[in-house]
Amino acid sequence: MYGSIEPNEDHCIMSIKEYRTAIEARGGLLVVRDTPGVAFGDRVRIENHAGQIRNGQVIRAADEEVLILVFEGTDDLDLENTWVRFLDEPVEIALSPEILGRELNGLGEPRDGRPPVLSGLRRPVGGSAINPAARTYPREFIQTGVSTIDGLNSLVRGQKLPIFSGSGLPHNRLAAQIVRQARLVDENSSFSIVFAAMGVSYADAKFFRDEFANSGVLRNVVMFVNLADDPPVERLTLPRAALTAAEYLAYDLDRHVLVVLTDMTNYAEALREVATAKGDVPARKGYPGYLYSDLAELYERCGRIHDRRGSITMMPVVSMPSDDITHPIPDLTGYITEGQIVLSRELHNRGIYPPVHISPSLSRLMKDGIGKDDTREDHPRVAAQLYSLYARAQETRNLASIIGADELSERDRRFLEFADAFDSRFVTQGEDEERSVIETLELAWALMAHFPRDQLTRLQETDFARHLPHDDRP
Amino acid sequence: MDDAVKDANRTGRVRDINGPIVTIELPGARSGEQVKLGELGLLGEVISLRGGDAIVQTYESTDGLRPGEPVRGLGRPLSVELGPGLLGGIFDGVQRPLEAIALASGDHIRRGIDLNALDRAREWRFTPNPALEPGARIGGGTLLGTVPETATIEHRVLVPPGIEGELEEIAPAGDYDLEATIARVRDAHGASRRLGLYHRWPVRQPRPYRRRDDGVAPLITGQRVIDTFFPQLKGSKGAVPGPFGAGKTVVQQQIARWSNADIVIYVGCGERGNELVDVLETFPQLDDPYTGRKLMERTLLVANTSNMPVVAREASVYVGLTMAEYYRDMGYDVVMLADSTSRWAEALREVSGRLGQMPVEEGYPAYLASRLAALYERAGRVETFAGASGSVTLIGAVSPPGGDFSEPVTSHTKDIVETFWALSKELADARHYPSIDWVGSFSGHVHTAAEWWHQEIDPNWEQRRTAALALLARDAELSRIVNLVGPEALSDPQRWELEGAALIKEGVLQQSALDDIDTFCSPAKQFALLDLAIEIYRSGESLIRLGVPVSELQNLPLLAKMRRIKSLYSSEELDRIQGFRDEVEEAMEGVRIEYSKLDRGAGVE
Structure with missing residues (x-):
């Protein structure tokens, strides 16, 4: 279990301090007395009466005592026979190109039954803030092959775009489809994938593992997995370990990395669990006041940096408790990420895949990644036009549900038809259907062609001349 | 500031680290004082005192910090450097220059890094205030001279607040770096003080004014x-x-x-x-x-x-x-x-x-x-x-x-x-x-702004603004009815009110930050668009009163153009907006004439 730290053992052993002075154990926290000079944030190893080894981290360090967060929990510890070793190093993981194709836990230790990653290169998982002056604005379009994303909520390299979902919605299938299809239009290069699963079910983890194996991307994927029945506290280091691996792949190995974090709700719940045990003052729904800062520490590790060839793009999956987008986890996530893709239960129940609800979905970085030199020059206006038609169509739908479709005017009926065609032709696509962005835009034009030009106020004359399908021209 | 130098460099030790909150022992620590923690010199601020302990909030991550590490008190509260060279810059939350940090520490911000906000090596062209002679009484706010900070902004070098006395000397025109002395002042106690191109000011203390x-x-x-x-x-x-x-x-x-x-x-x-x-x-x-x-x-x-x-x-x-x-x-x-x-x-x-x-x-x-x-x-x-x-x-x-x-x-x-x-x-x-x-x-x-608008742009501004808001309020009311029973329940004048509100919303309120033309709209163009939307609504209203069916007006192509005109003509092309206004009047007049004919025809029968 502690295999990967073995190589360090010999040269550290002299400086390692070992104590049997635990005075308190509760809710995953261990208090140890008389431990001068222990550094805040350092890694700890704990051996219980039965000789079992656990991992921990110092989360408060004072002259008299230190507080340790025990990743595997404090069950079955006693105070007399618990030996605590301060390893005098931060929580870090070993990095080498060999991590690709591996499945690791939140501390970078193997879960796949293979030997530990051996490398002289170890980095602390905490990371540090990117200097905003060293960042480059993300502007390279990523084609995901999904119309609602490419056409209306485009993803760019270096962006963090979460999927807001609900229990039972096909967010995993959509995430897997994006992982399979994501490519840069001109380079046709694919991504290295860092996949971080926090508190997911065995079935979900298996789904992704099989998905990666079947589509042949497995040798390009590193998986960090913590299952629903694994210790929750480990979920706090897991995304950090995954992002440390992503930074290594992007900035040391010059790769474009796509990070999928699922499910952030489980992460936040683990954070709440620990915060409550520590006695932190709760803010909303029992989550600690620093939930925003903590999430930002993770999300903000993605981006583009000057003079670095690699990049980190992130797709966190957030399942909204009770489908409530104002719940603290999706809410704070939305304030940090550059937009969101929102899945709708209503669309899902109508059998529409992917059930992307475009109204609340948004990509903030879209404006600079699309248009003339990136996708096609009419793209920004087409997106704006589709959104405005869809908003109007939704109002018409509401109206029709009250007064009946027969009572609608000719004009309104056209919106109703549009709404149906939009859902069935534009939103709906197969799980293996990969549409190029040009195909997506042509599809949009085919839908808009049913409206008279004076209702298409977001488009320009030149757009009509160039893109309006000829046979439909009024 | 001289005070600060005296009690700077007092030392103490770290006692307790709880994330960004660190308890230290530091004799003579003052509330609000800046401290440097540990071997790395992490920057922090004393937020409260308790017995011999001081509670510090740190501006940097405390990972790796240990109890027992040394602490140094800087003897001054969190303050910023104020002088030429701020404009065009990008600073972090405690005014460290991020571009210089990127050069010194790479993509990530190294902890404990200590760089001056203002570039000490750069020289500035100083022109003294010709009205000042040695012997003059000067005080906080007196203009010592100017420095061209950027091509648009003249940096006025002022005596910092709180300093008062007799000017002993002032530097002649020339190039000076920030540490150079540009003036000396003798205060009431006879002490001489040097003034440079910059000074420091504590951030939590508002700067005084007259x-x-x-x-x-x-x-x-x-x-x-x-x-x-x-x-x-x-x-x-x-x-x-x-x-x-x-x-x-x-x-x-x-x-x-x-x-x-x-x-x-x-x-x-x-x-x-x-x-x-x-x-x-x-x-x-x-x-x-x-x-x-x-x-x-x-x-x-x-x-x-x-x-x-x-x-x-x-x-x-x-x-x-x-x-x-x-x-x-x-x-x-x-x-x-x-x-x-x-x-x-x-x-x-x-x-x-x-x-x-x-x-x-x-x-x-x-x-x-x-x-x-x-x-x-x-x-x-x-x-x-x-x-x-x-x-x-x-x-x-x-x-x-x-x-x-x-x-x-x-x-x-x-x-x-x-x-x-x-x-x-x-x-x-x-x-x-x-x-x-x-x-x-x-x-x-609104009323104060109205005075400006009436004087600079048009005396009808406030009246037009009120008309537009009234129309939007009617729209909200009518929309509720439409949502319940559908648009067919509305009378022609009511449906025209909805149309008028839509013109305000789409032709005036909506503004695209991404549109090259519409991203900025001058006050004159703002008024022209508002006035035009109200004008279209009002002339349509009077036509409907004459019995013109609302559908006839809804089919006028000028309604679509009104929605687009904001991004067709820039703030410099007001004459073309006026041109469109003439078109509107003509079209409305055309409808009126046509209907008055019909009307008369009907009357004869």
Whole structure:
């Protein structure tokens, strides 16, 4: 279990301090007395009466005592026979190109039954803030092959775009489809994938593992997995370990990395669990006041940096408790990420895949990644036009549900038809259907062609001349 | 400041590390004093004292810090350097220069890094004030001379507040670096003091001025829904609350780009790194619409992105405000944008939580409202000690959790500010941008702004504005009916009212920040569009009274053109908008003539 730290053992052993002075154990926290000079944030190893080894981290360090967060929990510890070793190093993981194709836990230790990653290169998982002056604005379009994303909520390299979902919605299938299809239009290069699963079910983890194996991307994927029945506290280091691996792949190995974090709700719940045990003052729904800062520490590790060839793009999956987008986890996530893709239960129940609800979905970085030199020059206006038609169509739908479709005017009926065609032709696509962005835009034009030009106020004359399908021209 | 030097370098030790809150032993520590912690020299600030212990909030991550490590007291509160070289710069939450840090420490910010905010090596061309002779009485605010800081902004070198006496000497015109002495002054006790091109000022202490004045002129932002509907005066305080995705940041960036202030200070407080980079990369390319020079020459940025240490986030707003007041004291109109004050409040909450203070609403400390009020109170139009008029306009973005405007930060802010631009999720979802909701927003400055508009643009401004808002209010009422029973239930005049409101919404209120032409709209064009929309509505209204069916008017192509005209003609092409107005009159007249014929025909039968 502690295999990967073995190589360090010999040269550290002299400086390692070992104590049997635990005075308190509760809710995953261990208090140890008389431990001068222990550094805040350092890694700890704990051996219980039965000789079992656990991992921990110092989360408060004072002259008299230190507080340790025990990743595997404090069950079955006693105070007399618990030996605590301060390893005098931060929580870090070993990095080498060999991590690709591996499945690791939140501390970078193997879960796949293979030997530990051996490398002289170890980095602390905490990371540090990117200097905003060293960042480059993300502007390279990523084609995901999904119309609602490419056409209306485009993803760019270096962006963090979460999927807001609900229990039972096909967010995993959509995430897997994006992982399979994501490519840069001109380079046709694919991504290295860092996949971080926090508190997911065995079935979900298996789904992704099989998905990666079947589509042949497995040798390009590193998986960090913590299952629903694994210790929750480990979920706090897991995304950090995954992002440390992503930074290594992007900035040391010059790769474009796509990070999928699922499910952030489980992460936040683990954070709440620990915060409550520590006695932190709760803010909303029992989550600690620093939930925003903590999430930002993770999300903000993605981006583009000057003079670095690699990049980190992130797709966190957030399942909204009770489908409530104002719940603290999706809410704070939305304030940090550059937009969101929102899945709708209503669309899902109508059998529409992917059930992307475009109204609340948004990509903030879209404006600079699309248009003339990136996708096609009419793209920004087409997106704006589709959104405005869809908003109007939704109002018409509401109206029709009250007064009946027969009572609608000719004009309104056209919106109703549009709404149906939009859902069935534009939103709906197969799980293996990969549409190029040009195909997506042509599809949009085919839908808009049913409206008279004076209702298409977001488009320009030149757009009509160039893109309006000829046979439909009024 | 001389005081500070004496008790600087007292040393002590670290006792307890609890995230960003560190307890230290430091004899003689003062509340508010800056300290350096540990071997790395992490920067922190004493926030409270208890017995022999001092509680410190640190501006940097404390990972790896150990009890027993040394501590050094700097003997001064958190303060900023004020002098030429600030403009065009980008600083972190405690005014460290991020570009210089990138050169010194690479992509990530190394902890404990200590760099001066202002470049000591750079020389500035100083021209002394010709009115000053040795022997003159000088005091805080006296103009010593000027330095061309950028091509657009003349930096006025003033005697710092609190210094008074007789001028002993003043440097002749020439190039000086920041450490050079440019004047000497003898104070009342006979002590001689040297003055340089810069000084330090504690950020939590508002800079003094002679007198507070009322605002007189609106801040022109080039955004119709702001300038025309909810105007803000220079020197006032406003807030932009909105849920995520409603477009707060775009509204703030548009104000930073297009407002007619002399200086713009943009404080990115706990927001997205990529968005700050957008500002960093695009501003140097953009031209200032008022001077034709680069926008960056009048802009400075303070950046504490959401992943940077939370305590520096709390400080960043004060750092920005102090620099804003510094330029105000030179007689400039300064706009400071704080994006977002909610993150600032959350930083307060986080620190208070770690100190174990009793929370009141949603975990916020009891002093949230008073701190917030004191913060906004630093905005204002003042008469400076030099007798000039300068202002600080403070616009804070608010990010209410879940878009709930009744939460503590939004509701307290609403009580304090004079202008409130409420962003609506519904409008944003329908891609109606800027999504400033005309129902929930307010401006306390309409009458003062009206005086300006009536004098500068058109005496009908206030009347047109009121007409437009009345139409929008009718629209809300009628829409409720439509939602219940469908549009067929409405009479022709009512349906024309809906059409009129739609013209206001789409032709006037909606404004695309991405459209090359429409991104900025001059006051004259704003009025022309508003006037035109009202004019179309009114002439249509009188035609309907004559019996013209509403469908006849709805089919007029000019309605579609009215929606597009904002992005067809720029602010310089008012004559073409006038041309369209003539077309409108002609078309309406055509309809009238046709119907009066029909009418007469009917009468004969």
